[in-house]
Amino acid sequence: EAEPATGKVYQIGTDITFAPFEFQDVDGKYVGIDMEMLEAIAKDQNFKYEIKPLGFNAAVQALESHQVDGVIAGMSITEERKQKFDFSEPYFDSGVLMAVKEDNTDIKGYEDLKGKKVAVKTGTEGYSFAESISSKYGFTIVPFDDSSQMYEDVKAGNSAACFDDYPVLAYGVKQKNGLKRVTEPTKGASYGFAVSKGQNQELLEKFNAGLANLNANGEYDRIKDKYISDEG
Numbered sequence: 001e002a003e004p005a006t007g008k009v010y011q012i013g014t015d016i017t018f019a020p021f022e023f024q025d026v027d028g029k030y031v032g033i034d035m036e037m038l039e040a041i042a043k044d045q046n047f048k049y050e051i052k053p054l055g056f057n058a059a060v061q062a063l064e065s066h067q068v069d070g071v072i073a074g075m076s077i078t079e080e081r082k083q084k085f086d087f088s089e090p091y092f093d094s095g096v097l098m099a100v101k102e103d104n105t106d107i108k109g110y111e112d113l114k115g116k117k118v119a120v121k122t123g124t125e126g127y128s129f130a131e132s133i134s135s136k137y138g139f140t141i142v143p144f145d146d147s148s149q150m151y152e153d154v155k156a157g158n159s160a161a162c163f164d165d166y167p168v169l170a171y172g173v174k175q176k177n178g179l180k181r182v183t184e185p186t187k188g189a190s191y192g193f194a195v196s197k198g199q200n201q202e203l204l205e206k207f208n209a210g211l212a213n214l215n216a217n218g219e220y221d222r223i224k225d226k227y228i229s230d231e232g
């Protein structure tokens with residue numbers, strides 16, 4: 001028996017750990033800009049959802065195979081992804097940057113990566129960027145499923161550097177995660193909420209309507225400011 005549309009509980013895929021957008025607090029609850037924004041939008045637009053912390057690549061694949069209704073995971077709106085997914089209005093500008101272990105003084109730029117290993121996260125813009133310059137600068141890519149594994153590999157001295165989104169790396173460095181930023185961020189794509197192409201248009205419309213309301217009433221800025229301060 002079909003449930004009424006209002007009774008639907010949307011399944012939303014997300015990353016395992018991508019602070020300040022999605023991460024677990026001390027009680028294991030998922031918090032962060034994406035999580036609070038979605039919560040506020042769902043309240044504003046009166047829909048129900050369930051968060052599935054699958055990991056970034058797995059969440060994107062789950063969306064492609066219609067196992068989830070949407071993905072919110074600091075997901076960049078790229079031309080390639082637009083072939084498969086419909087995106088909401090952009091809500092956060094991003095780009096990729098390189099980081100090394102805090103006490104590393106040898107690696108100051110891409111040219112210092114020759115013969116080294118570089119940690120990246122599968123299926124991300126950071127991965128694509130690293131791949132696009134790896135032969136030019138002569139480094140090897142080591143893929144990981146989530147950002148914390150990737151950072152650990154750099155801290156352990158196995159990989160010389162990693163590439164990740166700058167709002168995430170900047171937040172991590174500020175939290176003293178043992179890394180430091182090296183390069184300036186690339187001009188990257190903005191984040192959007194994604195649904196499968198041509199599917200769940202109702203959810204996408206609600207998301208956009210809720211986001212516009214949150215922008216207008218200052219709620220979105222309040223959520224962002226809670227996690228990212230001006231110097232950030």
Ligand code: GLN
Nearest residue numbers: 056073074075076124125
């Ligand atoms: N913004 C990046 C992308 O979309 C990374 C997202 C993530 O790792 N959660 O590829």
